[in-house]
Amino acid sequence: MSKFKKKGSNELPAISTASLPDIVFMLLFFFMVATVMRDSSLKIKNNLPSAADTEKLGQKNLIMFIYAGPPSDSYKDRYGTEARIQLNDKLADINDIGVFVAAERASKREEEIPKLITALKVDKSTNMGLVSDIEQALRKAGQLKINYTTKKGSALK
Template sequence: MAFERKRKKGSPGISTASLPDIVFMLLFFFMVATVMREVELKVEVNAGDLPEATEIKKLEKKSLVSYIYVGKPKPAFRTMYGSEPRIQLNSAFADVNDIREYIIAERELRDEAEIPFMTTSLKVHEGTKMGIITDIKQELRKASALKINYSAQERTSEL
């Protein structure tokens, strides 16, 4: 009964020698796919706070995009900055008048040839009043940063 004796031995253990390879593969995938958030958000513009639209396009060439965040300060900053919508440039609160300097500083970080392709992305909480946005747009016009992108998410419900 050679057949029965063999069964009693139990199943041989699976070799784990290839486990590091599998893990490394996953690791490389996530390393490549990762985009780390460079700035800490101090205003409330989470993904769900952006307006919804249908005619949206992907923002290409992330290295050429400068961001302007507008929204109410997060609760931790309310005592200092109030609860009215504020502008955030890089990682600090800013005033409308700082935008031109910010754009100039952003330009200096890039090649001269790339400047015409630079885009400013406005990430604005949908409840913000247009007054502050119009001021920002006027400042951008003065700085001749004319390519803008109103950050929006895919519309999920009917109008």
């Protein structure tokens, strides 16, 4: 009779790395889908007023946002407490709105330009004079589609 012999080495077999690229690409795809890119960081307070009847706007790429309100706590020492306007990532003046609208129109295709909507995100505490000045600057720039962004809730509370 013969004896069963064990192989000379008791080492573990090498780990197969054949599926490693699949795992890496699956993780990459997951993070690309799950990550939200922030368009701009707010330098102003943005406590929106409430409204009972609200609607969601359609295509996000056809909306340009103008923020208005007092500077946030981290920017109060630099900009004071007076309500300011923020266009994208920088604080601006009323005179900069026309240039902002022109730049947004230039970045869109020609057939999308008539569909552009300006969304005003105005803080509750902002006086109506600043909002009126923004509206006048938008009229001068030829941007007549304006939307006021609110949060859902009772307007009376």
